[in-house]
Amino acid sequence: MTTTYLDHAATTPLRAEVAAAMAEVHAGPLGNPTGSHPPAQRARRLLEEARDEVAAFLGRDPGDVVFTSGGTESANLAVLGTAEAALRDAVVLYSAVEHPAVRESALAAVAAGMDMRELPVDGHGVVDLSALERALSSRAVLVAVMTANNETGVVQPLADVVEAVRRRAPRAYVFTDAVQAAPWLDLADATAGADLVSLSAHKVGGPVGTGALAVSPQVVLAPRQHGGGQERERRSGTQDVVGAVGLAAALRLVAAERPAAVPRVAALRDRLSEGLLAAIEGAHRTVPAGVAVLPGHLHLCLPGVEREELLVALGAEGVCVSGGSSCASGALEPSPVLAAMGVAPGLAAGAVRLTLGYDTTDEDVDRALAVVPSVVAALRRPA
Numbered sequence: 001m002t003t004t005y006l007d008h009a010a011t012t013p014l015r016a017e018v019a020a021a022m023a024e025v026h027a028g029p030l031g032n033p034t035g036s037h038p039p040a041q042r043a044r045r046l047l048e049e050a051r052d053e054v055a056a057f058l059g060r061d062p063g064d065v066v067f068t069s070g071g072t073e074s075a076n077l078a079v080l081g082t083a084e085a086a087l088r089d090a091v092v093l094y095s096a097v098e099h100p101a102v103r104e105s106a107l108a109a110v111a112a113g114m115d116m117r118e119l120p121v122d123g124h125g126v127v128d129l130s131a132l133e134r135a136l137s138s139r140a141v142l143v144a145v146m147t148a149n150n151e152t153g154v155v156q157p158l159a160d161v162v163e164a165v166r167r168r169a170p171r172a173y174v175f176t177d178a179v180q181a182a183p184w185l186d187l188a189d190a191t192a193g194a195d196l197v198s199l200s201a202h203k204v205g206g207p208v209g210t211g212a213l214a215v216s217p218q219v220v221l222a223p224r225q226h227g228g229g230q231e232r233e234r235r236s237g238t239q240d241v242v243g244a245v246g247l248a249a250a251l252r253l254v255a256a257e258r259p260a261a262v263p264r265v266a267a268l269r270d271r272l273s274e275g276l277l278a279a280i281e282g283a284h285r286t287v288p289a290g291v292a293v294l295p296g297h298l299h300l301c302l303p304g305v306e307r308e309e310l311l312v313a314l315g316a317e318g319v320c321v322s323g324g325s326s327c328a329s330g331a332l333e334p335s336p337v338l339a340a341m342g343v344a345p346g347l348a349a350g351a352v353r354l355t356l357g358y359d360t361t362d363e364d365v366d367r368a369l370a371v372v373p374s375v376v377a378a379l380r381r382p383a
């Protein structure tokens, strides 16, 4: 059976060029980057070259880049590392649509005696800037607003967030989770002004289990992992050189291909959207056209279907889509993102996320258009 993979926001296929770059690292002698002999020197050189490339992608200095095990670790380090280092009556502010890696880190900060404040979003999932202004005070240590949302693809007004924080709470840091935005936006521009920026390799055609956190020099960060003091004391543990090379190779491809990929994928997404909305009665886009959304994201509410049943039935036909957050512990849990946007629980129950990637083709869209409407019709409960 053909597989039509429309779940790139959950994870992307490892790109052949990335696998080749990683295999090349394995092909030679590879030591521990902290050592002195030639295999260690090779490891160190490869690691630092990868760091240079990640830094260039983010528009940062190489010394700002901390390699981690992925988006989740990066978010934990950003939130808890800054909160713990603050050593004062700290408040962590985060938008109500943050990924669980951020939200749960903020909750863990509360368990450690700090305070947190969730910032509301509007009906489109865009952070409420006046609520942010009201919440900012000298107690704020960190404001976490993602670059773009994993469920809906909605792009946040990060420059306005940075501006408000600088004006009202100049000592607070801005952290942006750029994991989903990385394939699609020029992050040097989109995240300019943020103090901390996180990435994950497996969302950009790289390997699972590798990521990075950019930390601006002025940020005081308490490490979460203690040990040999690697990554300039910010993240102990022997570095994953192969993973770092994979991340750098994936970002190199993204940067080169993005100018052509963005309009191509957006056009495919729009064709898919128009086709599904025309063929499925009552279907609508959760976020209306006109709101800034990543080009690969299509989030639909399909009244009268139960999401989990639909995902399984589509999967059986080879069409792979998801319910939204791939990290929800229970598939039937209501989405906090949709709840924060005020989407009625009945509608949210039938919400699906289709996400296209750099490898998505016209044929993938044709196949989804041929399969999804009939599967929805078969599952729809009589009114």
Ligand code: PLP
Residues within 6 Å of the ligand: 009, 010, 069, 070, 071, 072, 073, 075, 099, 101, 146, 149, 150, 177, 179, 180, 200, 201, 202, 209, 211, 326, 327
């Ligand atoms: N942040 C966002 C916005 C994500 O979409 C994800 C993954 O779904 C993560 C963080 C976690 O990244 P990782 O899977 O590398 O831990």
